[in-house]
Structure formats: C-alpha cells, structure tokens
Amino acid sequence: MTTRPTKLLMYAGRTVAAAAAVVIVLIVASFGVLATTQVNVPESVRSAVLEHVRNALGGADGVEFGSVAVSVDPRRVLPEISLEDVRLGDLIPSWSVTLNEVTIGIEFRSLLNGEIRPSSVAISGVDMRRVARSATDEDLAAPGQDQGAAGFLNSVSSAFGFAEQAGLGRVTVTNARILDEDRMSAVGLSGGWLSMTGTAATKQFVGGFSINSDFESVGNVRFEGEYDPSSGTSEIKSTLGGIEINRLRNQLDWLGEVPQIDATLDGTAELRIGRTGNLEHAKGSVALGQGYVKRPSGTGAANFNSALIKFEYDPNNRRVDFADVAIDFDAAVVKGGGHLSFFDGGDSGGWIEGQFDPLELTPSKSNSIGLPRTGISVSTAFRIDRDPYLLRFVHTALRSGDLLVLAEGEVGFDDGNLFGKTEFGAESLGLQTFFDLWPAGLADNPRNWLTKNLSGGKVQDISGAISYSAQGDWTTRLNFQFEGGAFTYLPTLPPAIEVAGYAEVTNRSAAFGFEQGFVDVPGAGRVNLSGSDMFIPNIWNGRDASRIRLKLSGGLEPVLLILNYPPYRLLDKGGINPNIATAHASAEATIKLPLLRRLGIADVEFDVKGGISDVKAVGISGKADVAADFLSVSANRSEVAISGVGTINGVQGSASWRQGFGVDDDRTSLLVGRIIVSQDMLNGFGIAVPEGILPNGIGADYYVSITPGATAQFGITANLADLGFNLPLPQLESEAANSPELLLEGRFLEKLELTRISISGAGINAEGSIVTGSDDGNLGIEFTNLRIGNWFDVALHIRTDEKGNFRFSLEGGVIDLSKLPDKEAGMDGLSGLSQTVAVRLDKLIFNSRVTLTDLVGEMQLDSNIGGRLTGRINGGQLVGIEVASTANGMGGYIVTEDAGAAMRDGGVVTGLYGGQLELSLLPKSKAGAYSGQLRMVNATVRDMPTLSEILSIVSIVGLVEQLTSQGISFSEIEAQFDVDRELLVLKEGTAIGPSIGMKMSGTWNTEDSTANLEGVITPFNPVSELARKTPLQLIGLEKGSGFGAIAFSVSGPTDSPTATANPLTAITPGFLRDLFNF
Structure with a gap:
C-alpha cells in the first residue's frame, strides 16, 4: 500500500x-x-x-x-x-x-x-x-x-x-x-x-x-x-507564478491529508532530462507569500508572512538538499537547511530519510509561543514512511544558549486522522527559562499552574513525553528535579522556600515530592518540610480533591501556628495558646482538599499524626511544671488529641488530651491520663486536703475539662485498694470482685480547689467535700451520705486535730442489718490503718422488730475492728454494746440493767420485768446468722401466756395465781441459741427460781410470733429443795430439773399457745425419765 x-x-x-x-x-x-x-x-x-x-x-x-x-x-x-x-x-x-x-x-x-x-x-x-x-x-x-x-x-x-x-x-x-x-x-x-x-x-x-x-x-x-x-538530453527552465495552493488542493481529494496552506506560490526550477527520460539533475526555489498553514482538519492555524526554500536534487543518490530555508511566522522566524533521501521498497512501499542541521528559531516581536530571546536551534534526523504515512524523528537536539534538549518521536496518520508522540530530556536550566521554552498552546493548564505555584531556582534531569491520538486526545508527561526555588502548597499557607525535589506533571495531574523545603512562620521560627509530597489528580478542575502530605519538623510554636492557618484554625477552635510549652514537634499531615480560592473546614479532610519531644511547660495554673520526653499527637476534622507519659512537678504520669471539632462539640477539650498522686503533688497543685490522708505513691486516673471562657475543671480517680487498705464493709455479692473508687473533683482558680469527693463502685456510693472546721480552722472531709447497697446509709466525717491526727466519725443515718447481703468472706479489719471512729447513728436495724436507736460510741479501726456503743432498743431501753471483728463478720456483746424492758422493747417477750442482761452474738458464715448466749439474773415473769399455759397443764398449785399477781421470780436464766434472721433456735435454756425450775429447747419465730418448745418443769417442795441442794450429777439430774419434774410441750402463737404435759413424769426420778425417755 x-x-x-x-x-x-x-x-x-x-x-x-x-x-x-x-x-x-x-x-x-x-x-x-x-x-x-x-x-x-x-x-x-x-x-x-x-x-x-x-x-x-x-x-x-x-x-x-x-x-x-x-x-x-x-x-x-x-x-x-x-x-x-x-x-x-x-x-x-x-x-x-x-x-x-x-x-x-x-x-x-x-x-x-x-x-x-x-x-x-x-x-x-x-x-x-x-x-x-x-x-x-x-x-x-x-x-x-x-x-x-x-x-x-x-x-x-x-x-x-x-x-x-x-x-x-x-x-x-x-x-x-x-x-x-x-x-x-x-x-x-x-x-x-x-x-x-x-x-x-x-x-x-x-x-x-x-x-x-x-x-x-x-x-x-x-x-x-x-x-x-545527439546526446538525447534536454535542459529545461520553468517558472511557476501565482499558484493558489489551497484552491488547487481542494481539487485533489488525495491531498486531504496534507496540511492546508493558504498562500500564493512562486518558484523556479532547472531540470536536465536524460535520453531515456530520466531526471539527471534539478534545482530551484519556491517562494510563498503571506498566508497560513492549518491542520488537514482546518484547525490550528499558524500565520506566516513569507517563506523561501532553495533546493537541489541529485538523482544518482536520490537526495534533495535544502539551503537558505527561511519561513517568517508571526511567532518566530525559521531559518536553516537540510536534506532528504528517497528509498523504494519495504512494507510501506518506500520511505524518505532526512535531516535538518540546524534550523534556527528566532522569536518575532509578538513571540506568541514564548521562545527565549536567544532563540532555539534545532537539529534532527527523521524518516518518513509512505504508506501508511509516518514521520519518525530521532537524534533531535534543541539548543538555546547553554540549554540542550534531546528528543525523539513520530507523527503519522491513522485513517486520515493525525497522531503523534515525542519524548524529550534535558540536563539543567533556570526555572524561568524552563517556562519560557514551554510551547504556547501545548498543555497550557499544567504550565500555568506551575508558573503560579513554583518560582525561582532551577530545574534539572528533565524528561517528558507528548502524544496526540488519532481521536484528538492530548497526553503529556513532564518529569524534572527542582532546586532552590519557592513552592506554594496553598494560597492560605506561607510558601515553602529553598525547596528541592522532584515533579511529574501530565496534561491532567501533577505530583511533587520535596526532599528539602522550609516554611518561615512570621515571628515564630522555621519549620522543616523535607519528605513532604503533593498529588493533584485534576489540574483542570480544582474541585477534584487533591492530596497533600506534609512532613513537619520544628519548634512547637511554629508548627502549631501552621496548623492555625485557614482553613484549619486548630488553635482557635481549641482555644490553644501556641506558647503553651517549649518542645520540638514532628508530624505528618495528610490533607485532602479542592484547590479553590475560598475554602471552608467542610471542604477539607485532614489527618495529622506525629509527636512532640523535649516538652517543658512551666506554671500551669501557677503551680505545676509539666515535662515529657515524647507526646504523640493526632488531629482530624473531628478532633485533635495529644497523649503520652511525662511528669507533673516531678511526679510521673500519663496524659491524653482531646478537643472535638464536630457539630455537637461545645469546644470543650478533655485531658485524661494516669498519675502518681501524693500529698506533695497535691500541695504542688495547691489542692488543699488533710495532711496524711493519702499515702505517697497512689496510682490514679485524672481528667481536666477545659472550656474557653470558663473555669477549667479537673478530677482524680483512685482505686481504694491502691490506698494500701480495704474498707471493712460488706460488698454486694454481684460486685464482690470490684473495689470502690475514690473520685476527687475540683476547679482551677488561683489555687486548685476541690469541690467534690466521691466513692463509688462495688455497691458503695459516697458524696463529700473538703471543709474547714469553724472552731479550729482545720481541714476535713465530709461524706454527707455514705451508702453501701441498701443496708448502709450514714454520714462520714474526717477531721484533723491540732496535732494533725485524723478523727473519723459516723453521724446520722441508718444501718439495716436485716438487708445485709450474704457473703463468704469475713472482716479482718483494716490493714495499714489505725483510727478511732466516733459513732452517732440514728438507727441500727436488726430485723423488722428490733432496732437500736440513738447509737453512740467509738469504734477502733485497725487490724481488728472493735468498739463500745450505747443505744436504745426500738427507742426504749438503753443497752450497752461491744463489737469486734471476727472471721465471719462483726460480733457483739450487749448488756443492760433492765433485761425485762429490753426484752419487751425488742418484742421478744412481754411478761419479763427487771433483771440484768448479758448477751453475746457471734456471726456465722451466712449473712444474718449468729450463734448466741444469754444470761439474766434476778428477773421476774408476770402475765406470760406461754408459761401460764404450762403451769396450768402441770397443775402446780398456787403458781398460776402467783404468775398473774406478783409474778414468779427467777434468780438465773441462761440460754444457748442460734439466730437466722427472724428464726431463733433455742438449743438449751434453763430458768431457776425459788418456786420452780425449768429447762426447754425449740424454735421461736419472731416474724409471725409462733413457738414450738418442749422441756421439763420442776416445782421446788422440801424434797425437791433437798435434792436441788445435792450435787445434781450424783443423782443423775441436770440443771433446771429435779425430783417430780413434769415434761411438757407448747406450740402455736405466743399469745395463745397450746400446751401438753405427761403426768407420770411427776413421780419418776429424772434419771429414770431419761432412761425410759418420758
């Protein structure tokens, strides 16, 4: 073809x-x-x-x-x-x-x-x-x-x-x-x-x-x-005049792929024709008047004023030499020479090889393509294949002053449509010269973007490629190194200076990498940007998000100020002072944003990760000095956060600070962390707490809440187990594995002021505050309501005396032992603490019938908890109580001078009067269960339905009347029993008096006032009196029994019981009754 x-x-x-x-x-x-x-x-x-x-x-x-x-x-x-x-x-x-x-x-x-x-x-x-x-x-x-x-x-x-x-x-x-x-x-x-x-x-x-x-x-x-x-040769001279090239071209459809030339052609030619009609030699010249040349499609006109080409053809070598080529374009004047050689054969049906050496391009007055003033010299070798048409150029050199650009490429036609591509490279040139050499109309948008954002310095190691498809699509690629100039990342940021790096620019995108670069922040210092890069996916449409990755290194203040430029304004949003500390900062910020003149925070996505080292902040709240070797930093459109390990007044701790930027955020920033709390540290912060209340070296969590325009708030949370002792308080079974936490909250004034003290966790809740004594001015802590589950609700006061010793007191409130949860562990006291606690409780509830009121006394809190208290049973009889810790909980010893009143007030019995009472209770492993012993002396029983029923059944003459009148006196009453909340199990009870003796066992339910008892009763006549005075063991009797003892049983409500008796037991010695079990 x-x-x-x-x-x-x-x-x-x-x-x-x-x-x-x-x-x-x-x-x-x-x-x-x-x-x-x-x-x-x-x-x-x-x-x-x-x-x-x-x-x-x-x-x-x-x-x-x-x-x-x-x-x-x-x-x-x-x-x-x-x-x-x-x-x-x-x-x-x-x-x-x-x-x-x-x-x-x-x-x-x-x-x-x-x-x-x-x-x-x-x-x-x-x-x-x-x-x-x-x-x-x-x-x-x-x-x-x-x-x-x-x-x-x-x-x-x-x-x-x-x-x-x-x-x-x-x-x-x-x-x-x-x-x-x-x-x-x-x-x-x-x-x-x-x-x-x-x-x-x-x-x-x-x-x-x-x-x-x-x-x-x-x-x-x-x-x-x-x-x-004779020789058969002809010498011919011809003259061409006034040929209108474009009109002639229109008559020849096969010239449709040849560029359009609108001009008048004049020329001369000298030909020598041989005998066989072969052309032996030719030379001549062609001149064009003013006109233009266009693509075959009729677009992209290049105007020229004149053109002159002189040529000479050597048929033997099939070579045409061009000399004195001169084309005066509007943009530039082209002068030079070259040659063409013609070859037949090959797949394309022949080809042409040629060379221009050199062509000189000198800018015209308009210089519309931006040529350097010194012009450009072009040397190239090329080949033209005939079918399909393809122009290849190699070894192309462009020179301008010291500049040398090497290139190669091709231009051809595909189904009548022009296509082409070229690759080029250069060593080094000034940046402005680089832009001057960029041809006008070729990838103008990348060129305009670069000239706007990159200035000064020089470029080197330049390489690139330009291609034009048969479908009319341009593709350009330009790679180069740059050094010593300035680069503008964003119009709102200071430009990077002394930059050095690399770039790749295409007809659509641009990418830059910065091996070196700095930003001078006015009044703050210099930030190093080495290692940063930037990618612009669409330099034609600024709305497409570009990605900027900034690597920042420098002083904390200039780095923070860079992050405060529009559209970020991180400092303004967080109310942060850039002089908050001295430190070295390094960070990597990934920013995605459209390249528009006006940007809002909603248009920008950014993610900052980095750290600050050698941190020193002096005089926080006028008291604390903060230092850290390294703190990590992160920020995005939602929040900024800083975290790490450092010291406060020399005390090591960790910190994590967050400032939210979301729509729902109220500009309040939060600092959280963990610190070693000590009295010295609190004193350093100006936090007034009683001396010695906290041992040194307590690990605690803390937070600081900062709202612009408001007083900063803080809080410190510590596990009570970390205080070196455990509270001797029963815990809720479901939270037995947890330990309560202590919370201290306050605010930053001239001195840090505590506004709240709280204990919570494991079923324990307490709210308190720091107070100053009105009489002595000493500091104290008041927990107005210390709650443990649903059974403990009292006020706890901690004061110091003039010697600095602590004084604890429980005041007001209620302790309900009936709601005390089951527990498996006992109370072994407080390890590491020895304190006396004054007690003044409103109520101590044992069950639904028995409550101690007006409880007053002292408790000793040390490795063994104990104390002496006084109180009134159900608001009545005064009793004395001694308590002590045991393996299963708190045990007690109760005494009173009026046992009858105590029993009546407690709802135990209604017909007991006088006497002295001694009662001991030892807790069992089950919550609410105790084993006890009781002893009363000189008590009188009167109008007691249960005893009256027993005496009536056994028919002891005169005792029933005595019971209902002056009463039956007992010199001694003893009992051993177990208590499981409302149920009393009488294991053994004896009562001895001048008239009778009794022994019984059974159960008594105080909840529903029912009893189920059995025992023996012995009237004391002369024989019985004699036997009573004889050692009981010698005749086989037990305490409370004797000759003529009658067995009985009683059951039912205590106010109207049913009793039975065995009359035969009245004539049977006790030791025989035991033998025959009746």
Missing part, C-alpha cells in the same frame, strides 16, 4: 507526464488539416496522414481517428487538416486520452515539395482520464520506445521531416481536463501553448499553460528548454 506522501510525489510526476502527453498530442495533432473551405480528402491522402501520425507516435497501437478533413483558408491560401475525436489509446499507460478537435496548419511550401509539415496546431478539448493503475513506474516514454522521451521526440522529428529544419511555430490548447477516477480528483489546464525552433543539431522549445480550479485560473506555468538530439 502506497503512503499518501508517496502518492503525492507519484501524482505530481503523473501530472507532469500528463502535461507532456498534451504536448505530444499537440505535436501529433499537427498532422490534421482544418480550413474554412472543405476539401474532399482522397483516401490516399487520408492514409498518408494517418501513417505520419502513427509514425510520429512511434508505431503505437490503439490510436483511433474519427473524421479527417482538409480545408483551405481562402484568405491566406493556408491548407489545414482537421481531426475530430482522436483517441490515443495506449499512448500513455493506464490513461485514456481523447482529443475532441485538432486543427493543424500545413506549410504551403511543404505541400509543393510533396511533404506535410505543420506550421501551427490548435487543440480544443482534451480529456485525459486515468482508468487503471500501472504496476510499473511511469515516465515520459511512449509505448514501444526504449529510448523514452528523447526517442519519442526523434520519432516525431523523423516522421515530419525535422531532421534538416525545425519549423513548428506554435501549438495551442484551448482547455484540457485531467481526471483521476480512483482518487476522484481533476485538474484543468487552459491557454496552453508550445513553440519549437532549431536545427538538426539542437532544438529549442518554449511553452506555458494555466492551471484551473472550478474553471478559474489558480496559477501559471512557463517553461523553455533546449534539446540535443
């Missing part, structure tokens, strides 16, 4: 061949006769004319003639031969040539001599039509002529007797049409003429014609030459 440029060259040759054919036709036509007076032509004359024509055409076959006529102009007596419809057949390969009318004037003298010599030829209507393509090269040689054009001219001369004298005066062509059916294009010629003179040794010819487009002339061609029959 032949390339379009090749076809262009071939058709140019064919056009010349066609023009030569016209000339040949003119010569051939000289043998017709046309006159104003018709003359009958004898057959012999007609045959002679046709024979001359055939001989002139070298014996070519396929020549056909229509009519042949001879006429004589009577005015000049000039015979003329008229030929009509002459078809030349195979005269020119692949072409069909028809001459519509040919009029040939005959020299009269030749007729007298029996010869036919033309004096003039006029052709009206030439139709040359290309009907098929020849596989062979075409030249001016006629068929059957090995000698080509020279031999053909000799044949014409011989046939018409030109050997002695050349006498063809003039050949004219009224109009001619050359049509290429394959290419659907045509060229018209008109006003053509040819004149030949000379001798047998040399012949001269001169001629010319006009080139037509749409029946109008678009240029003229004139030629003259000399033919040497």
Whole structure:
C-alpha cells in the first residue's frame, strides 16, 4: 500500500507526464488539416496522414481517428487538416486520452515539395482520464520506445521531416481536463501553448499553460528548454507564478491529508532530462507569500508572512538538499537547511530519510509561543514512511544558549486522522527559562499552574513525553528535579522556600515530592518540610480533591501556628495558646482538599499524626511544671488529641488530651491520663486536703475539662485498694470482685480547689467535700451520705486535730442489718490503718422488730475492728454494746440493767420485768446468722401466756395465781441459741427460781410470733429443795430439773399457745425419765 506522501510525489510526476502527453498530442495533432473551405480528402491522402501520425507516435497501437478533413483558408491560401475525436489509446499507460478537435496548419511550401509539415496546431478539448493503475513506474516514454522521451521526440522529428529544419511555430490548447477516477480528483489546464525552433543539431522549445480550479485560473506555468538530439538530453527552465495552493488542493481529494496552506506560490526550477527520460539533475526555489498553514482538519492555524526554500536534487543518490530555508511566522522566524533521501521498497512501499542541521528559531516581536530571546536551534534526523504515512524523528537536539534538549518521536496518520508522540530530556536550566521554552498552546493548564505555584531556582534531569491520538486526545508527561526555588502548597499557607525535589506533571495531574523545603512562620521560627509530597489528580478542575502530605519538623510554636492557618484554625477552635510549652514537634499531615480560592473546614479532610519531644511547660495554673520526653499527637476534622507519659512537678504520669471539632462539640477539650498522686503533688497543685490522708505513691486516673471562657475543671480517680487498705464493709455479692473508687473533683482558680469527693463502685456510693472546721480552722472531709447497697446509709466525717491526727466519725443515718447481703468472706479489719471512729447513728436495724436507736460510741479501726456503743432498743431501753471483728463478720456483746424492758422493747417477750442482761452474738458464715448466749439474773415473769399455759397443764398449785399477781421470780436464766434472721433456735435454756425450775429447747419465730418448745418443769417442795441442794450429777439430774419434774410441750402463737404435759413424769426420778425417755 502506497503512503499518501508517496502518492503525492507519484501524482505530481503523473501530472507532469500528463502535461507532456498534451504536448505530444499537440505535436501529433499537427498532422490534421482544418480550413474554412472543405476539401474532399482522397483516401490516399487520408492514409498518408494517418501513417505520419502513427509514425510520429512511434508505431503505437490503439490510436483511433474519427473524421479527417482538409480545408483551405481562402484568405491566406493556408491548407489545414482537421481531426475530430482522436483517441490515443495506449499512448500513455493506464490513461485514456481523447482529443475532441485538432486543427493543424500545413506549410504551403511543404505541400509543393510533396511533404506535410505543420506550421501551427490548435487543440480544443482534451480529456485525459486515468482508468487503471500501472504496476510499473511511469515516465515520459511512449509505448514501444526504449529510448523514452528523447526517442519519442526523434520519432516525431523523423516522421515530419525535422531532421534538416525545425519549423513548428506554435501549438495551442484551448482547455484540457485531467481526471483521476480512483482518487476522484481533476485538474484543468487552459491557454496552453508550445513553440519549437532549431536545427538538426539542437532544438529549442518554449511553452506555458494555466492551471484551473472550478474553471478559474489558480496559477501559471512557463517553461523553455533546449534539446540535443545527439546526446538525447534536454535542459529545461520553468517558472511557476501565482499558484493558489489551497484552491488547487481542494481539487485533489488525495491531498486531504496534507496540511492546508493558504498562500500564493512562486518558484523556479532547472531540470536536465536524460535520453531515456530520466531526471539527471534539478534545482530551484519556491517562494510563498503571506498566508497560513492549518491542520488537514482546518484547525490550528499558524500565520506566516513569507517563506523561501532553495533546493537541489541529485538523482544518482536520490537526495534533495535544502539551503537558505527561511519561513517568517508571526511567532518566530525559521531559518536553516537540510536534506532528504528517497528509498523504494519495504512494507510501506518506500520511505524518505532526512535531516535538518540546524534550523534556527528566532522569536518575532509578538513571540506568541514564548521562545527565549536567544532563540532555539534545532537539529534532527527523521524518516518518513509512505504508506501508511509516518514521520519518525530521532537524534533531535534543541539548543538555546547553554540549554540542550534531546528528543525523539513520530507523527503519522491513522485513517486520515493525525497522531503523534515525542519524548524529550534535558540536563539543567533556570526555572524561568524552563517556562519560557514551554510551547504556547501545548498543555497550557499544567504550565500555568506551575508558573503560579513554583518560582525561582532551577530545574534539572528533565524528561517528558507528548502524544496526540488519532481521536484528538492530548497526553503529556513532564518529569524534572527542582532546586532552590519557592513552592506554594496553598494560597492560605506561607510558601515553602529553598525547596528541592522532584515533579511529574501530565496534561491532567501533577505530583511533587520535596526532599528539602522550609516554611518561615512570621515571628515564630522555621519549620522543616523535607519528605513532604503533593498529588493533584485534576489540574483542570480544582474541585477534584487533591492530596497533600506534609512532613513537619520544628519548634512547637511554629508548627502549631501552621496548623492555625485557614482553613484549619486548630488553635482557635481549641482555644490553644501556641506558647503553651517549649518542645520540638514532628508530624505528618495528610490533607485532602479542592484547590479553590475560598475554602471552608467542610471542604477539607485532614489527618495529622506525629509527636512532640523535649516538652517543658512551666506554671500551669501557677503551680505545676509539666515535662515529657515524647507526646504523640493526632488531629482530624473531628478532633485533635495529644497523649503520652511525662511528669507533673516531678511526679510521673500519663496524659491524653482531646478537643472535638464536630457539630455537637461545645469546644470543650478533655485531658485524661494516669498519675502518681501524693500529698506533695497535691500541695504542688495547691489542692488543699488533710495532711496524711493519702499515702505517697497512689496510682490514679485524672481528667481536666477545659472550656474557653470558663473555669477549667479537673478530677482524680483512685482505686481504694491502691490506698494500701480495704474498707471493712460488706460488698454486694454481684460486685464482690470490684473495689470502690475514690473520685476527687475540683476547679482551677488561683489555687486548685476541690469541690467534690466521691466513692463509688462495688455497691458503695459516697458524696463529700473538703471543709474547714469553724472552731479550729482545720481541714476535713465530709461524706454527707455514705451508702453501701441498701443496708448502709450514714454520714462520714474526717477531721484533723491540732496535732494533725485524723478523727473519723459516723453521724446520722441508718444501718439495716436485716438487708445485709450474704457473703463468704469475713472482716479482718483494716490493714495499714489505725483510727478511732466516733459513732452517732440514728438507727441500727436488726430485723423488722428490733432496732437500736440513738447509737453512740467509738469504734477502733485497725487490724481488728472493735468498739463500745450505747443505744436504745426500738427507742426504749438503753443497752450497752461491744463489737469486734471476727472471721465471719462483726460480733457483739450487749448488756443492760433492765433485761425485762429490753426484752419487751425488742418484742421478744412481754411478761419479763427487771433483771440484768448479758448477751453475746457471734456471726456465722451466712449473712444474718449468729450463734448466741444469754444470761439474766434476778428477773421476774408476770402475765406470760406461754408459761401460764404450762403451769396450768402441770397443775402446780398456787403458781398460776402467783404468775398473774406478783409474778414468779427467777434468780438465773441462761440460754444457748442460734439466730437466722427472724428464726431463733433455742438449743438449751434453763430458768431457776425459788418456786420452780425449768429447762426447754425449740424454735421461736419472731416474724409471725409462733413457738414450738418442749422441756421439763420442776416445782421446788422440801424434797425437791433437798435434792436441788445435792450435787445434781450424783443423782443423775441436770440443771433446771429435779425430783417430780413434769415434761411438757407448747406450740402455736405466743399469745395463745397450746400446751401438753405427761403426768407420770411427776413421780419418776429424772434419771429414770431419761432412761425410759418420758
């Protein structure tokens, strides 16, 4: 397949061949006769004319003639031969040539001599039509002529007797049409003429014609030459004048892929044609007037004022040399030279190789493409493949001053559409020169963006690529290193200076990496940006989010101030003072944002991670000095956070600070962490607490809440187990594994002020505050409500005396032992603490019937808890109580001077009066369960329904009346029992008095006032009195029993019981009753 440029060259040759054919036709036509007076032509004359024509055409076959006529102009007596419809057949390969009318004037003298010599030829209507393509090269040689054009001219001369004298005066062509059916294009010629003179040794010819487009002339061609029959060579000089290139191009569809040139062409050419029609040498020049050149599509015009090209062709080497090339474009003047070499064969049907060395581009006054003032020198080697058309250029060098750019690439056509690509590189040049060399109109947007944001310094190691697809899409890529300039990340941030790094810019995106760079923050210092980078996905549309990754390193203040520039304003949002501390900061910030002039925080996404080291902050709240080796920092659009380990007044601790930026955030920032709390640390902060209340070295969690315009709040939380002791308080079973926490809260004033003390966790809750004693001014802590589960609710006061000793007191409130939860562990006291606690409780509830009120006394809190208290049973009888810790909980010892009143007030019995009581209770492992012992002396029983029922059943005379009147006295009452909340299990009880003795066991439910008892009762008569005074063990009796003892049982409600007795037991000694069990 032949390339379009090749076809262009071939058709140019064919056009010349066609023009030569016209000339040949003119010569051939000289043998017709046309006159104003018709003359009958004898057959012999007609045959002679046709024979001359055939001989002139070298014996070519396929020549056909229509009519042949001879006429004589009577005015000049000039015979003329008229030929009509002459078809030349195979005269020119692949072409069909028809001459519509040919009029040939005959020299009269030749007729007298029996010869036919033309004096003039006029052709009206030439139709040359290309009907098929020849596989062979075409030249001016006629068929059957090995000698080509020279031999053909000799044949014409011989046939018409030109050997002695050349006498063809003039050949004219009224109009001619050359049509290429394959290419659907045509060229018209008109006003053509040819004149030949000379001798047998040399012949001269001169001629010319006009080139037509749409029946109008678009240029003229004139030629003259000399033919040497002996050598067969011709020397031809031609002149081209006023050829309108674009109008001619429009007539030739096959030139559609050639750039449009709108200008007038003038030129000269000198040709030497050999014997066989081959071109032996050519040289000349082409000049263009003012005009423009466009792409084949008609876009992208480049205006020029003039163009001049001088050339010389060497057929032996098939090389064309160009010299004195000068094109004056509006943007620049191009001057230089080069050469072209032509080659046949190959897959593309041939190719052209060439070189320009050099072309000088000098900027014009407008310099619309931004050339350097010194201009550019271009040297290149290239190759043009013909089919498909492809221009490759290699070893291309662009020079401007000290600048050297090397490039290579290609340009071609794909289905009629232009495409191309190039790669280039350079070593080093100034940044401004780099922008000056950037061609205008080529990737303008990347260039404009770079010139706006990158300034000063130089670029080096430049490489790039530019491509243009057949679909009309541009692709550019530019890579370079930069050094020493300034770069603007964002219009709102100070520019980075002394930058050094790399860049890749395409027609759509841009990426930058900074191996070095700094930002000077006014009044604060310098921040190092080395290692930062930036990616812009769409430099055409700033709304597409770009990514900036800043690596910041420098003093804390300038780094914080950078983060306070719009649109971030992290300091303003958090109310942070950039001078909060001295430190070295390093951070990596990833920022995503559109490149718009006006940005809001909603347009920006950022994520900052880093740290600050060697932190020193002096005088926080006027008291605390903070230091840290390293603190980690993070920030995003929602919050900023700082965390790490440091010291406060020399005390080590951890910290985590957060400031929220969300819509729901109230600008309150929160600092949390863990610190070692001590009295010295609290004193350093100005926190007033009683001396010695906290041991040194307590690990505690803390927080500080900071709201701009408000007093900062703080809190400290510690586990009570970390205080070095455990509270001797039962815990809720579900939270037995937890330990209560102590919370201290306050606010930052001139001194840090505690506003709240709280204990919570494991079922314990307490709220308190620091107080100052009104009488002595000493500090104290008051817990207004210390709650443990649902059974303990009292106030706890802690005061110091003048010696600094602690004084604890429990005041008011209620302790409900009936709701005490089950527990598995006992109370072993307080390890590490020894304190006396004053107790003044409102109530101590044992069960639903028994409550101690107005409880007053002291408790000793140490490794063994104990104390002495007084209180009133259900608000009545005063009792004394001693308590002590045991393995299972708190045990007690109760005494009172009026046992009867205590029993009645407690709802135990209603008919007991007087006596002294001693009661001991020891807790069991089950909560609310105790084992106890009771002893009363000198008590009287009166109006007791249960005892009255027993005495009535056993029928002891007089005792019932005594019970209901003055009462029955007992000198001693003893009992051993177990208590499980409301149930009393009497294991053994004895009562001895002057009248009777009793022994019993059973159960008593105080909840529903029911009893189920059994035992023996012994009336004391003389025999019994004697036996009672005898040692009981000698006669087999137990305490409380004797001779005549009667067994009984009683059950039911205590106010109306049912009793039974066994009468036989009255006459049976006790030891026999035990033997027979009755």
